[in-house]
Amino acid sequence: MTDGTNELLNEVAVYYSNRLAQHGQTAAGVDWRDADSQILRFDQLLTLIAANGPYTLCDVGCGYGALLDHISKLKHSVRYVGLDVSSAMVDAARQRFVHNPNARFEISSRPDTIVDYSVASGIFNVKLGRSEQEWEEYLLETLDMMNEVSTRGFAFNCLTSYSDTHKMRPDLFYADPLHLFQICKSRYSRHVALLHDYGLYEFTMIVRR
Numbered sequence: 001m002t003d004g005t006n007e008l009l010n011e012v013a014v015y016y017s018n019r020l021a022q023h024g025q026t027a028a029g030v031d032w033r034d035a036d037s038q039i040l041r042f043d044q045l046l047t048l049i050a051a052n053g054p055y056t057l058c059d060v061g062c063g064y065g066a067l068l069d070h071i072s073k074l075k076h077s078v079r080y081v082g083l084d085v086s087s088a089m090v091d092a093a094r095q096r097f098v099h100n101p102n103a104r105f106e107i108s109s110r111p112d113t114i115v116d117y118s119v120a121s122g123i124f125n126v127k128l129g130r131s132e133q134e135w136e137e138y139l140l141e142t143l144d145m146m147n148e149v150s151t152r153g154f155a156f157n158c159l160t161s162y163s164d165t166h167k168m169r170p171d172l173f174y175a176d177p178l179h180l181f182q183i184c185k186s187r188y189s190r191h192v193a194l195l196h197d198y199g200l201y202e203f204t205m206i207v208r209r
């Protein structure tokens with residue numbers, strides 16, 4: 001990882017630690033509008049997973065661990081690692097799941113082990129003061145990483161460039177879904193699904209091996 005990326009991730013960590021301090025362990029504490037949309041995103045991402053057997057999962061940008069709450073209800077047999085650059089988020093998640101022997105949380109942006117699947121919900125949205133080009137380079141670097149560490153596939157979401165123009169904000173990054181579809185198809189796998197039909201101003205990309 002370059003010094004530039006480290007600096008960027010430090011800024012991201014400060015931003016989300018502040019959100020957590022302001023709003024606590026809630027959807028708003030990880031910058032979502034509400035819990036329903038947070039879960040709707042998880043359901044899109046989890047279409048990646050063939051849950052008919054045990055699997056390992058890395059949740060990049062896990063926040064306080066809301067995805068693990070959701071997966072626990074689905075009764076999947078999963079060994080889970082949650083990563084977050086915000087130490088406050090990781091502290092909160094560790095406390096919440098202290099009794100779950102199949103889960104661990106690390107302050108990091110890259111897993112220390114190979115996993116079956118990795119997912120990322122919401123990590124590409126807030127670009128703070130970064131340029132479009134700088135943020136896209138960081139996004140692609142992160143996708144390369146997810147591809148490298150995931151043997152069965154990975155999934156992520158982004159705000160869409162097909163949002164209503166008058167609602168778009170300069171501090172957010174709106175990705176072109178077609179451009180990213182093309183990149184995922186040509187770089188990572190023949191099996192790519194673009195989900196852009198779930199009623200939010202965003203899309204989910206599923207990359208299967």
Ligand SMILES: C[S@@+](CC[C@H](N)C(=O)[O-])C[C@H]1O[C@@H](n2cnc3c(N)ncnc32)[C@H](O)[C@@H]1O
Pocket residue numbers: 009012013016017030031032038060061062063064065066067083084085086089108109110120121122123142
């Ligand atoms: C929008 S919040 C979503 C949290 C969680 N995925 C959820 O949906 O409840 C994004 C989280 O990802 C973390 N984050 C952002 N970029 C990251 C990266 N590259 N690596 C690890 N954590 C990251 C932030 O600190 C923040 O806690």
